[in-house]
Amino acid sequence: MxxxxxxxxxxxxxxxxxxxxxxxxxxxxxxxxxxxxxxxxxxxxGECSYWACMPSKALLRPAITRADARRVPGLSGAVQGPLDAEAVLAHRDEYASHWNxxxxxxxxxxxxxxxxxxxxxxxxxxxxxxxxxxxxxxxxxxxxxxxxxxxxxAVLPELPGVAGSHAWTSREATSARAVPGRLAVVGGGVVGVEMATAWQALGSRVTLLVRGDGLLPRMEPFVGEHIAAALTEAGADIRLNTDVTAVVRDGGSGPVTLVLADGDRVEADEVLFATGRAxxxxxxxxxxxxxxxxxxxxxxxxxxxxxxxxxxxxxxxxxxxxxxxxxxxxxxxxxxxxxxxxxxxxxxxxxxxxxxxxxxDTAGAPQVVFTDPEAAAVGLSLAEAEAAGHRVRAVDRDMASVAGAGLYADGYRGHARMIVDLDREILLGATFVGPGVGELLHSATVAVVGEVPIDRLWHAVPSYPTISEIWLRLLETYRGY
CATH class of the missing domain: 3.50.50.60 (FAD/NAD(P)-binding domain)
Incomplete structure (x- = not known):
């Protein structure tokens, strides 16, 4: 041998x-x-521990907490200042185990x-x-x-000038050592909106460039509308139906210029492409x-x-x-x-x-998008359920219709939807958008995965006054009360 x-x-x-x-x-x-x-x-x-879930949520948590605090009477005045970017990045490093x-x-x-x-x-x-x-x-x-x-x-698009431009992907966006003065984000999916939220809150002037006509296109349309409104109020410039055709950056350093299909140009200090994975x-x-x-x-x-x-x-x-x-x-x-x-x-x-x-994977996968406001969904959207041939009804309620929402935040804005299979009288999906809704998602996941009959859900009594009372409002709407 x-x-x-x-x-x-x-x-x-x-x-x-x-x-x-x-x-x-x-x-x-x-x-x-x-x-x-x-x-x-x-x-x-892997990716989650060092360049995705953990560092991204460490960056986002201060942004979301400050936004929530600013909506609480008696507290809002104390949290009007900027975030301590150095402390946030150091905390991020801890949660990424310093890449060790x-x-x-x-x-x-x-x-x-x-x-x-x-x-x-x-x-x-x-x-x-x-x-x-x-x-x-x-x-x-x-x-x-x-x-x-x-x-x-993460995949960088095949555009003129991308090679050698030192463009960010999700890895660089979650591990950057400093806050860029201007950040262009290309892509309106989860990575795009989360990183736009985080870096805008840390002090970047964010321009979000989206090829389609809305954010988070795989979720219910109202989700992207709420998040776009909040990002715009926070100072982000959102441009929908926009194609980037080239990237210009001399020597891979200094400002970067994005050339758009309509001839316009966007200048930034860094550009993040959040346009897909392979x-x-x-x-x-x-x-x-x-x-x-x-x-x-x-x-x-x-x-x-x-x-x-x-x-x-x-x-x-x-x-x-x-x-x-x-x-x-x-x-x-x-x-x-x-x-x-x-x-x-x-x-x-x-x-x-x-x-x-x-x-x-196909019938009950839950997902939370950690923006301000948060978005949370499980199971099928209305479009997905109809495309699959189910006979369904979408039941919608304003999240602000429950007392717990008003107590959570002054001027609370959000929306809830459940998708009911009319033949089986069970839920095929549920979607929430609003501050704090991520913690509502597991109850929805249990209902969808457990295929709990609507009549039995009527007996799952939500505690008063919590945001989870939105379940009662949804069920009442379905029953015509």
Whole structure:
């Protein structure tokens, strides 16, 4: 045998990617007694811990808290000054663990999984090769499953001048060391509106450039309208139906100029492109197993890749629901399915809402957008429900119609909608926009996922005086009271 070639190391499961999804797959299979190896080329904890969920919410929390406080009589006068940007950025650094993953590596080690730091690539069925920056080379063989949990990455548009312009993506937007005087944000999705909210509150003059005719187009239309109004009141310049055609930045430093399709120009100190994501599958050896590098990986409801009996794609890479909590949910489902198949147990719970079926990805995925006001939605919107062929009714109420909203904030503005399946008398979806509505979402998620009958929801009594009384108002409206 060639002594220069390492002997393959066998594990029951090999996981590519140690973000929240990969960590949870490894934890689930280890808890069931299977051996596992986890491979990661960057930081254990992944995008969420260092460049997305945690640092972005650390930036947003002071902005939202100050906005809420300014709407409370007796307190508003004390919070009119600017945020302490230096303190906010330092707090952000703490929540990003100063981009050090020692704590998460220790947690992963505690599960009993073997961690390999390096670039992992598939090398044929059930085999993964790992090359580390220190020159180490490992060959890992999976007895039962390889789980691809490599996530997604932000994509810069192919525009003249983008290359070399040092444009921000979501990573730079959440880890920037200083507040830009002027920030142009291209894109009206979640990243765009959240980062516009955060940096506007920290002192940037924000210009938000949106190709479509509204913000957050995947949510109910009234959500984007409320958030656009609030951003405008805060000082942001929002331009809808606007296309950026080129970027000009001499030497990649100094001011940046965005050339618009109508001939206008926008100048800024930094530009954030929040215009989409792509799967991180371009260099993981998919071609060695008959797949296309750089592609999303379609899967069944147990997250097993279509046409394979050993390859799983969990989290963003399968393009079912690009949300951290949904990736962790899929990891629990996939982990249970991998264990059952490894133990030779038939997957008897693959039906809708079964233990081996990630049904919530398409029927009950919740999401909170941490802007001011917050937006929260679960399940289907009205347009999605109608497109799916359901016979539905949208029930709407002004959030300010409940006493708890007025107590929460003077001049409270918001809107609530539930989507009722008229044939089954259950909820298919719910959407809220308004200050503090993120904490309403789990009750809606339980109602949607649990397929709780409307008549039973009538007996779920909301406490007075809380904003959750909006449930009672919605039910009353539906019943015609």
């Amino acid at each position: 060639d002594s220069t070639r390492p002997e393959p190391l066998e594990y029951d499961v090999v996981v590519l990617g140690a973000g929240p999804t990969g960590e949870n797959v490894a934890d689930r299979v280890r808890a069931a007694g299977l051996s596992a190896a986890v491979v990661e080329s960057e930081l254990v904890g 993953d020692d704590g998460q590596v220790a947690w992963l080690d505690s599960t009993g999984a073997r961690f390999y730091r390096g670039h992992g690539r598939l090398h044929g069925p059930r085999k993964v090769v790992v090359d580390s920056s220190e020159g180490e080379h490992h060959v890992l063989v999976a007895r039962h499953a390889v789980a691809v949990c490599t996530g997604s990455r 799967p991180r599958t371009d260099d993981i050896g998919l071609e060695t197993v008959g797949r296309t590098p750089g592609s999303w990986l379609p899967v069944d409801d147990s997250c097993r890749v279509d046409g394979s009996d050993w390859l799983y794609a969990v989290g963003d890479v399968n393009h079912r629901a690009l949300l951290t909590h949904q990736g962790k949910y899929q990891a629990r489902i996939a982990g249970a399915a991998i264990v059952a198949r490894a133990q030779g147990v038939p997957l008897l719970e693959t039906d809708r809402w079964g233990a081996h079926s990630a049904t919530a």
